[in-house]
Amino acid sequence: MSVKSNHENDTSFPVAWRLNDVLEAMPGAIYTTDAKGLITFFNTAAADLWGVKPQLGKSEFCGSWRLFSPNGxxxxxxxxxxxxxxxxxxxxKGxxxxxERPDGTRVRLHSYPSPIFAANGKLLGAVNTLVDLSEQTMADESSARHNAIVESSDDAIIAKDLNGTITNWNLGAQHLFGYxxxxxxxxxxxxxxxxDRTDEEPxxxxxIRNGERIEHYETVRRRKDGSLVEISLSVxxxxxxxxxIIGAAKIARDITERRKAEKQKDLLLREMDHRIKNLFALANGVITLSARSTxxxxELACMVTARMNALAKAHSLTVSREGSSEQPTTLHTLIKTIIAPYAGGPDNAESRASVIGSDITISGSAxxxxxxxxxxxxxxxxxxxxxxxxEGKLDxxxxxxGEMFTLEWNESNGPSIAQPPATSGFGTMLAKATVRGQLRGEIIHDWKPEGLSIKLIFNGAGTNSHSPLT
Structure with missing residues (x-):
């Protein structure tokens, strides 16, 4: 819009003086020039925007230190x-x-210059209004960052209106729900x-209408393919x-893996609790039975230590290399591990003992x-x-x-046996508990003069997960 001067119509109160007061009071940056572009007036807001005060009648077109186009x-x-x-x-317009200010800072702005004409149509100069876009720039940058964060988020971020109609949907939501x-x-x-959960949305x-926030609400939602997914929902x-309040923003996080991890943790804790109880029970039994023969x-300490060491060796056979899970072992491997300290020297640990015949897999409490x-x-x-x-030997x-397994333990070349022992020791009681109780088998001792022979007979479907050995 053009501005016409009517200086000649008011001699009692100069229009220029009155206009300058008005322009100075304006919060926006405003300045004027003559027809040649020499600055004739600028208000404080303009000087603040430029970071410098131009020289009236000398500075041309704009009071800034330097100017740049939007592309730099x-x-x-x-x-x-x-x-x-x-x-x-x-x-x-705009x-x-x-x-650029003298300190090097730069400010984006919109310029709204308009020509000023006299009543006879002669060009007197121009007035320019400068609008600082700094806040808008920051808002645009903030909005861009916000949008980038939303789109790059692994979580599903969804906006909806108060009728439940979806208005925004990010890539995380697409990955989670399939739409x-x-x-x-x-x-x-x-x-x-x-x-079965339609009552949740109302x-x-x-x-939300009441202004409440909903934090970490765990529920179930349906994907595009019909499958269900467990999520943690914040609204x-x-x-x-x-x-x-015009709507709601939802953040949905897939907690399927977390739930699996929690279940696995609970299972491990229960298993640990079970094993610790069994360990204490086993230790208590070893001490009690050992005390009867010492x-x-x-003597008690020595016997308990030896038996616990044997258990430790056996346990080491069943732990995976990573130490993270229990693995089955074989009966032959277990026998060789247990008898090695007694069967010979370190260079030939099995020189006085041999293990031959069929082998089976054992695991668990067996x-x-x-x-x-x-x-x-x-x-x-x-x-x-x-x-x-x-000179003694052990075969x-x-x-x-079929499913029946026989283990024969034959000792020879040892001290002559005059008669069977009169009392039953720890080994005899343990053998009965193991073979008859757990394996539902039989154990037969034959006290021959040339050496002890023992026969164990039990159900040996060792590779079957339902076998009593597993």
Missing amino acids: DPLPHRECPLAITLKEQRPL QEIVV TADEIVGKSVTVLIPS AILQR SPIRNREGH TTAA VTSFALLLHELATNAAKYGALSSA IACQQI
């Missing part, structure tokens, strides 16, 4: 919007320029809700500039029971039987026929 190219003052307005004698934004925006959020919307009200604390049983047999052979003499033969 230098812009000569004679080519700025106000210069074009004077040249073409027409107003320009052309964007960048001013693209084009497929789902404009539809009701109830398409994601299973039929309750959520009511809480917040969306307000307009007046503070009125007379001094030193490993512990067999380890204790074999330890007792090996210890007795080392104390009183074939392994107590340099162990295994045979499987």
